[in-house]
Amino acid sequence: MVRTQVQLTEEQAARLKAKALEEGTSMAELVRKAVERLLAEEANGGYGERVQRALRAVGRFASGEKDVSEAHDRHLEEAFGLR
Secondary structure, three states: OOOOOOOOOHHHHHHHHHHHHHHOOOHHHHHHHHHHHHHHHHHOOOOOHHHHHHHHHOOOOOOOOOOOOOOHHHHHHHHOOOO
8 A cells, every 4th residue: 555645624534533433444444435436436437336327227117107307306306205
């Protein structure tokens, strides 16, 4: 491994430390994972894994609804229980 020094704001450092404690890992490991995610997204044309999965699912399912293109917001609100 290569040792690197990074400067964080006090808030970033505090939040990162809390997250590391919560996950039982080191701050360095969380930084390495974040860097890896960033590089993987870049390799995927700037899209993260969740976006890639969503794009692969486009057009693969049929809802049976006839107004999805016009009423997509309503359908999403209903699907996520926001209505």
